[in-house]
Amino acid sequence: MVGQELMRAGNLHKTYRKNAVCTPVLLGVDFEVNQGEFLSIVGPSGCGKSTLIHLLGTLDKPDQGEVYFRNQRIDNLPSSQRDHLRNREFGFIFQFYHLLPELTTLENVLMPLMIRHSTLGWLTARWRAIKKAKDLLGKVGLGHRMNHLPKELSGGELQRTAIARALIGDPALLFADEPTGNLDESTGNGIFDTLRGLNQIDGVTIIMVTHNLDIASTTHRTIRLAAGQVESAEPAPARVHPWVFDPRNEGPLRQTGG
Amino acid sequence: MFKVLLCWKYLRTRFLALACIVSVMLGVATLIVVNSVMGGFSTKLKERLHGLLSDIVLEAYDYDGFTDVEGKLARINADPFLKQEIVAMTPTLEIFAMLQFNFRDAPFTRPVRLIGIEPEGRKAVGGFAEHLVNPLNRKRPSFEMTEEAKERFLIKRAARGVDFPGPKAFVNPNEPPPPDPPPSRPHDPQGIILGYAIGHFRDRNAPAEVVNKDVRTLEPGDEVIITTVSGARLAPVYDRFIVTDYFKSEMSEYDSNYVFLPLEHLQKLRTMEDRVTSIQIRLRDFDQAPKVVEKLKAMFADAPLEVQTWEQKQGAILAAIRVEKGILNVLLFLIIAVAGFGILAIFSMIVVEKTRDIGILKALGASNRAILAIFLGYGLLLGLVGAGFGTLMGLELTWHLNDIEKFISKITGQDIFPRDVYYFDKIPTDIQPMGVLLVNLGSIGIAVLFSLLPALRAAMLHPVRALRFE
Ligand SMILES: Nc1ncnc2c1ncn2[C@@H]1O[C@H](COP(=O)(O)OP(=O)(O)O)[C@@H](O)[C@H]1O
Numbered sequence: 268m269v270g271q272e273l274m275r276a277g278n279l280h281k282t283y284r285k286n287a288v289c290t291p292v293l294l295g296v297d298f299e300v301n302q303g304e305f306l307s308i309v310g311p312s313g314c315g316k317s318t319l320i321h322l323l324g325t326l327d328k329p330d331q332g333e334v335y336f337r338n339q340r341i342d343n344l345p346s347s348q349r350d351h352l353r354n355r356e357f358g359f360i361f362q363f364y365h366l367l368p369e370l371t372t373l374e375n376v377l378m379p380l381m382i383r384h385s386t387l388g389w390l391t392a393r394w395r396a397i398k399k400a401k402d403l404l405g406k407v408g409l410g411h412r413m414n415h416l417p418k419e420l421s422g423g424e425l426q427r428t429a430i431a432r433a434l435i436g437d438p439a440l441l442f443a444d445e446p447t448g449n450l451d452e453s454t455g456n457g458i459f460d461t462l463r464g465l466n467q468i469d470g471v472t473i474i475m476v477t478h479n480l481d482i483a484s485t486t487h488r489t490i491r492l493a494a495g496q497v498e499s500a501e502p503a504p505a506r507v508h509p510w511v512f513d514p515r516n517e518g519p520l521r522q523t524g525g
Numbered sequence: 526m527f528k529v530l531l532c533w534k535y536l537r538t539r540f541l542a543l544a545c546i547v548s549v550m551l552g553v554a555t556l557i558v559v560n561s562v563m564g565g566f567s568t569k570l571k572e573r574l575h576g577l578l579s580d581i582v583l584e585a586y587d588y589d590g591f592t593d594v595e596g597k598l599a600r601i602n603a604d605p606f607l608k609q610e611i612v613a614m615t616p617t618l619e620i621f622a623m624l625q626f627n628f629r630d631a632p633f634t635r636p637v638r639l640i641g642i643e644p645e646g647r648k649a650v651g652g653f654a655e656h657l658v659n660p661l662n663r664k665r666p667s668f669e670m671t672e673e674a675k676e677r678f679l680i681k682r683a684a685r686g687v688d689f690p691g692p693k694a695f696v697n698p699n700e701p702p703p704p705d706p707p708p709s710r711p712h713d714p715q716g717i718i719l720g721y722a723i724g725h726f727r728d729r730n731a732p733a734e735v736v737n738k739d740v741r742t743l744e745p746g747d748e749v750i751i752t753t754v755s756g757a758r759l760a761p762v763y764d765r766f767i768v769t770d771y772f773k774s775e776m777s778e779y780d781s782n783y784v785f786l787p788l789e790h791l792q793k794l795r796t797m798e799d800r801v802t803s804i805q806i807r808l809r810d811f812d813q814a815p816k817v818v819e820k821l822k823a824m825f826a827d828a829p830l831e832v833q834t835w836e837q838k839q840g841a842i843l844a845a846i847r848v849e850k851g852i853l854n855v856l857l858f859l860i861i862a863v864a865g866f867g868i869l870a871i872f873s874m875i876v877v878e879k880t881r882d883i884g885i886l887k888a889l890g891a892s893n894r895a896i897l898a899i900f901l902g903y904g905l906l907l908g909l910v911g912a913g914f915g916t917l918m919g920l921e922l923t924w925h926l927n928d929i930e931k932f933i934s935k936i937t938g939q940d941i942f943p944r945d946v947y948y949f950d951k952i953p954t955d956i957q958p959m960g961v962l963l964v965n966l967g968s969i970g971i972a973v974l975f976s977l978l979p980a981l982r983a984a985m986l987h988p989v990r991a992l993r994f995e
């Protein structure tokens with residue numbers, strides 16, 4: 268189930284500087300995540316979890332240290348290649364959903380593919396993309412909400428839209444930064460179940476930041492971040508906790524075989 | 526693809542964008558209207574002036590004029606180049622004069638410009654016959670009275686009881702009296718063609734329903750007295766004349782000054798024999814004017830004659846129009862620049878408002894260039910839509926300018942375009958496609974230029990800072 272190494276961070280340092288004030292956040296973070304693994308990151312608020320996710324996801328550059336993805340260094344790539352990576356290999360889910368307010372659910376989900384294709388390419392890719400987006404929305408239980416604007420949806424629905432958007436580009440690695448942090452417990456559990464299903468059935472590698480230790484304890488492995496370093500990384504548990512399937516998730520979320 | 530979608534969505538959902546569009550639209554519309562009117566004024570004025578003035582004028586320096594017209598014409602015709610380029614020539618005698626008449630029993634006096642012409646020749650040179658009010662005269666200009674004019678003239682004369690100074694027979698007492706004196710035919714005064722504005726005035730107090738507000742002060746057949754000066758000695762001379770027709774060029778300067786009469790009559794009145802003050806020349810192709818002027822100047826270098834094209838004669842007014850147009854355009858482009866600053870301000874606000882969305886797009890893999898393209902495209906779209914509507918509005922306004930002017934004049938009771946002040950009885954407009962195109966390109970360019978700064982800021986936004994932005 269858990270395969271070879273997918274991403275590795277080595278000795279990551281990050282200090283925020285504003286005027287003369289330095290805020291050291293990460294002071295040498297080392298860890299790796301394997302193919303098919305569901306990794307959770309926990310730690311007190313403000314300890315740099317989001318910062319770490321941003322560094323791993325090439326949204327920001329470390330002051331020192333390296334990030335490897337499929338054994339290739341990615342933190343120092345030119346921005347066009349980093350854009351390419353984020354578009355094709357990574358998916359992001361944020362605490363505050365971060366959907367584009369002017370676009371409908373369907374358009375939001377389609378956005379990564381629209382960014383991927385040129386205008387002309389989009390004309391040919393369009394119908395397949397729309398079908399895929401509709402399928403994904405159906406799988407996360409939003410088949411009836413495709414033409415709604417974000418302001419017309421509940422928090423759970425927004426986050427499931429964001430998940431569908433993160434998945435439409437068939438990412439190898441999904442970053443989830445407190446995906447349940449803004450939701451009530453049962454909705455949060457629903458989202459979490461969806462993520463777990465993605466990992467378990469579709470084999471998506473997930474790195475998830477969470478404050479919920481119960482949830483974290485059901486992932487393969489948990490990293491505790493404190494004082495800018497990895498405090499403890501428990502080995503992958505022998506037994507994966509049973510979970511309850513979301514009733515709306517009837518099958519694999521990921522389109523396999525194209 | 527997403528760029529187009531987002532531009533479109535931002536355009537449709539941003540009320541502020543409407544402000545940008547409206548400001549560009551108003552700027553473009555104003556520029557088009559003003560340029561059309563200015564262009565209309567200047568082309569119409571030039572057209573009129575050129576229509577009235579012959580292409581080239583060979584002119585004496587003083588009122589006494591020059592002799593030997595035939596010889597000069599022959600000299601000109603002897604030159605093969607000039608003969609080929611010149612279509613028509615006609616001698617003219619011009620002099621200031623005073624015109625007196627009675628209207629409703631009150632005496633009126635007007636300063637006028639007397640122009641002695643050969644009607645056929647003047648017609649060939651142009652700018653005369655086509656402006657005559659009597660359609661018959663347009664075909665074959667003459668100074669003859671129409672039947673009605675003659676009737677009016679006779680009735681008025683009879684009412685005044687003036688005896689006709691017919692040719693007096695000389696009686697010699699040594700000879701028998703002549704058998705039957707020939708039937709005394711009254712000696713009719715010479716006919717003249719009067720500038721339209723001399724024989725009419727506009728009744729400003731006329732009720733609005735009256736379409737033609739022009740009140741005639743001199744009918745065809747009415748008598749006037751013209752006083753001017755004789756040739757060499759500049760002694761006052763005068764004669765009675767009869768109005769036969771009107772000259773209506775709609776150039777108020779000419780319509781209110783010109784009085785045409787036959788050349789020989791004016792020469793006789795001024796005792797100038799065959800002297801004239803100028804020779805009017807019409808060219809086959811006005812582009813050849815400088816060459817022709819050169820040649821004529823060389824030919825008459827010894828004589829006290831001035832050779833000028835009509836443009837040189839009217840240099841001051843034409844230059845004034847050009848300068849006016851240039852300054853106006855600079856000022857008006859400032860309007861669009863103001864619209865540009867509006868775009869700058871509004872775009873900056875939109876970029877701030879969209880900071881988080883920009884971060885999201887970058888997280889999803891959008892490049893900096895793509896973000897730049899979104900906002901530049903947005904600016905372009907605003908410019909296009911604004912300029913498009915502005916052009917429509919400008920053209921529409923220009924086409925209905927006279928109706929609008931009438932409407933506003935009616936509402937405010939103020940004459941916005943007092944016809945007798947300007948040269949025209951309608952606001953002339955001339956829509957120049959090149960000008961409209963330039964205004965469009967300029968304003969779209971300004972819209973894009975001013976959106977460049979906010980767009981660059983958006984493109985340079987750090988994705989993390991944008992995502993953390995609240
Ligand atoms: N742009 C910034 N400038 C200065 N300090 C920052 C900036 N962004 C984040 N920080 C600081 O870095 C620390 C880590 O932030 P973050 O990674 O968001 O923590 P977490 O996600 O674990 O709550 C916090 O103390 C925060 O105040």
Ligand SMILES: [Mg+2]
Nearest residue numbers: 316317318444
């Ligand atoms: Mg955080």
